[in-house]
Amino acid sequence: MTANTGLEGVVACSSAISSIIDGVLTYRGINIDELAERATFEEVVFLLWNGRLPKRDELETLKRELVENGSIPDEIVTLLKRLPLRTTHPMATLRTAVSALAAFDPEAEDNSEEANRRKALRLVAKVGTLVAAISRLREGKEPLMPQPGLSYAENFLYMLKGEKPEPVAAEAFDKALILHADHELNASTFAARVTVATLADMYAGVTAAIATLKGPLHGGANERVMAMLEEIGDLDRVEAYLDEKLAKKEKIMGFGHRVYKNGDPRAKHLQKMAEKLSALTGNERYYQMSVKLERLMLAKKGLKPNVDFYSATVYHSLGIPRDLFTPIFAVSRMSGWTAHILEQYANNRLIRPRAEYVGPQNVRYVPIDQR
Numbered sequence: 001m002t003a004n005t006g007l008e009g010v011v012a013c014s015s016a017i018s019s020i021i022d023g024v025l026t027y028r029g030i031n032i033d034e035l036a037e038r039a040t041f042e043e044v045v046f047l048l049w050n051g052r053l054p055k056r057d058e059l060e061t062l063k064r065e066l067v068e069n070g071s072i073p074d075e076i077v078t079l080l081k082r083l084p085l086r087t088t089h090p091m092a093t094l095r096t097a098v099s100a101l102a103a104f105d106p107e108a109e110d111n112s113e114e115a116n117r118r119k120a121l122r123l124v125a126k127v128g129t130l131v132a133a134i135s136r137l138r139e140g141k142e143p144l145m146p147q148p149g150l151s152y153a154e155n156f157l158y159m160l161k162g163e164k165p166e167p168v169a170a171e172a173f174d175k176a177l178i179l180h181a182d183h184e185l186n187a188s189t190f191a192a193r194v195t196v197a198t199l200a201d202m203y204a205g206v207t208a209a210i211a212t213l214k215g216p217l218h219g220g221a222n223e224r225v226m227a228m229l230e231e232i233g234d235l236d237r238v239e240a241y242l243d244e245k246l247a248k249k250e251k252i253m254g255f256g257h258r259v260y261k262n263g264d265p266r267a268k269h270l271q272k273m274a275e276k277l278s279a280l281t282g283n284e285r286y287y288q289m290s291v292k293l294e295r296l297m298l299a300k301k302g303l304k305p306n307v308d309f310y311s312a313t314v315y316h317s318l319g320i321p322r323d324l325f326t327p328i329f330a331v332s333r334m335s336g337w338t339a340h341i342l343e344q345y346a347n348n349r350l351i352r353p354r355a356e357y358v359g360p361q362n363v364r365y366v367p368i369d370q371r
């Protein structure tokens with residue numbers, strides 16, 4: 001047995017949710033480019049869960065249900081208030097809060113398909129409220145709950161900032177949610193599937209997924225992209241910064257991908273959005289630095305941006321604090337994780353690979369007084 005570190009190229013399950021074939025990403029067979037241009041996040045959520053686009057009445061029902069299920073229990077707000085929010089990373093807080101939600105869901109241990117679909121709805125509905133609440137509570141403000149008549153994207157920005165967003169902001173945020181919603185067997189989705197393949201509950205699965213998304217090689221990269229742009233600080237410093245990092249063999253956050261070797265199809269949408277939003281804010285410095293980084297990374301390393309690269313400038317232009325970028329990724333990806341969990345339960349087998357043993361053999365136990 002020889003280990004395939006990183007499981008590169010290993011096909012570990014079959015899935016009908018999203019595909020990456022020849023660099024083209026689809027959700028349920030629909031090209032992400034089309035969804036990014038034409039769909040709403042709620043349509044995408046329905047699509048991921050049901051395998052088809054919703055009819056008008058189905059979409060209205062989902063939108064209403066997302067608002068109705070979007071409030072979080074008072075006990076969770078109390079729990080959040082007891083955590084040292086200013087010194088805890090919001091991804092760690094989110095992981096704790098989502099896990100704690102199970103305690104207030106009477107169906108948490110009911111693993112029937114109907115109960116799991118209801119839990120998926122509740123999780124997607126509440127995760128946005130939670131992230132916004134974490135942000136407000138650490139600023140000493142009370143959390144806000146979603147308002148009827150607002151879309152998921154509008155509600156998130158409303159709950160974060162306390163006022164209804166401008167249409168251009170809501171539209172951009174909605175598109176960002178669409179672009180992050182699912183991505184085949186990425187690390188966090190795999191973690192969710194491994195967890196529920198033991199027949200652990202859905203909350204266990206999404207908690208594992210949030211924990212996995214946090215790392216800088218995965219969703220945590222978007223926050224690091226912003227930190228890098230802030231550290232560089234000036235267009236004239238981009239090349240020197242890059243050369244120094246590359247000389248030290250350090251990774252440049254937001255570049256490269258395990259599956260896409262010729263560019264991430266989501267990046268171009270985020271780049272266009274970053275360009276538009278930064279022009280609107282009148283602060284194009286980070287966008288221009290990003291464009292320069294992209295050009296230099298291609299020339300020096302042959303690497304292209306992934307989804308986490310321009311999303312940083314998009315969120316920054318929307319006035320979102322840097323450490324909320326990865327929690328926002330989780331808000332969107334909750335739709336994909338729950339779809340994958342439902343799919344895993346529907347055709348389950350324990351996921352249990354092998355390890356190549358490389359440690360010593362035939363070692364004798366030595367009594368403690370002889371060591």
Ligand SMILES: CC(=O)SCCNC(=O)CCNC(=O)[C@H](O)C(C)(C)COP(=O)(O)OP(=O)(O)OC[C@H]1O[C@@H](n2cnc3c(N)ncnc32)[C@H](O)[C@@H]1OP(=O)(O)O
Pocket residue numbers: 006216217218219221250251252253254255256257258259301303306307308
């Ligand atoms: C939502 C997402 O999860 S998208 C990914 C977000 N993560 C990042 O942006 C972090 C930066 N990128 C990376 O670390 C990697 O490209 C990953 C983790 C995304 C993919 O990694 P892998 O498929 O394991 O590729 P691996 O890390 O082995 O890289 C292959 C080669 O390219 C280099 N490379 C890959 N990405 C980068 C990068 N961002 N900066 C510099 N060099 C890089 C590696 O150093 C390695 O070079 P070597 O062969 O000379 O040692």
Ligand SMILES: O=C([O-])CC(=O)C(=O)O
Pocket residue numbers: 182183185186187218258259306307
């Ligand atoms: O697929 C991956 O490895 C990472 C990624 O781009 C995602 O999760 O969106």
